[in-house]
Amino acid sequence: MVRPEVALATNREGWNRVASRFHGSTALPEYGPLAPTEDSLRLLDSTSDLRALELGCGSGHSLLFLANRGAQALWGIDLSPVQIAFAKETLRPFAPRVRLLESPMEVNPGVPENYFDLVFSIYGLGWTTDLPATMALVSRYLRPGGCFVLSGEHPAYSCLDWNGTQHFVAVPYLAEGPRAHTSWKGTPIVTHHRTLGTFIGEVIRAGLQMEALVEPPVDPTTVKEEHVDPSRWYSVARAQMMPTTFIIKARKPIRS
Numbered sequence: 001m002v003r004p005e006v007a008l009a010t011n012r013e014g015w016n017r018v019a020s021r022f023h024g025s026t027a028l029p030e031y032g033p034l035a036p037t038e039d040s041l042r043l044l045d046s047t048s049d050l051r052a053l054e055l056g057c058g059s060g061h062s063l064l065f066l067a068n069r070g071a072q073a074l075w076g077i078d079l080s081p082v083q084i085a086f087a088k089e090t091l092r093p094f095a096p097r098v099r100l101l102e103s104p105m106e107v108n109p110g111v112p113e114n115y116f117d118l119v120f121s122i123y124g125l126g127w128t129t130d131l132p133a134t135m136a137l138v139s140r141y142l143r144p145g146g147c148f149v150l151s152g153e154h155p156a157y158s159c160l161d162w163n164g165t166q167h168f169v170a171v172p173y174l175a176e177g178p179r180a181h182t183s184w185k186g187t188p189i190v191t192h193h194r195t196l197g198t199f200i201g202e203v204i205r206a207g208l209q210m211e212a213l214v215e216p217p218v219d220p221t222t223v224k225e226e227h228v229d230p231s232r233w234y235s236v237a238r239a240q241m242m243p244t245t246f247i248i249k250a251r252k253p254i255r256s
Helices: 004-022 061-067 081-090 092-097 131-141 196-205
Strands: 051-055 073-078 098-102 116-122 142-153 160-162 167-169 177-184 187-193 209-214 245-251
Touching: 004 081, 004 177, 004 187, 051 061, 051 131, 061 073, 061 081, 061 092, 061 116, 073 081, 073 092, 081 092, 081 098, 092 098, 116 131, 131 142, 131 196, 142 196, 196 209, 196 245
Parallel strands: 051 073, 051 116, 073 098, 116 142
Antiparallel strands: 142 245, 160 167, 177 187, 209 245
């Protein structure tokens, strides 16, 4: 078992090392590799005058997407100081509207509560070491009626591997918990495997109302040359067996 503080320190250092390799990747309007985009799914509420917070903001390109669509307040949290530096540069033209915080998402580093129209995470929330604590914060950050949108790698997809001739289930789907990796882009990291039911359960326990669960098939318009190779992590062949991505949309209820 990897202790949370060890996982956070390992992942902070890991993302500092590989941040440039992921610059601008997996960000709105994309919800995930080979998955349909926001342009076709239309999961977001109106972005005009939106107050938005992103968990795991990376290089800031999802917030840039919202800024270009009229969002008025753009907040981001990320564990990696290198990612925060990239995000500041990405969002420089919108600096008066931007607040970026270097912090684990499991704690509140100074984010206002009952304030945001949208809290979201694009392939970021899966890195939390404490999903219940993070989801409780999401609920507190949202104003009544505010929306939560989460996308992440589908936990069934991450159980598959390639043996040179076919894909097979290499890791039990129900085996939840932290997993130390020593070969991810040549950089040690700790991932956290959780079932789809665990994600949904924590959304509901945080007091949010589920509105949508999307497990999308391959979107042909997103296929690139590298996706044809079945040995690649994100490949068409693999994504035709299990979806690469899951997307959850939920809402904080308005109390009467």
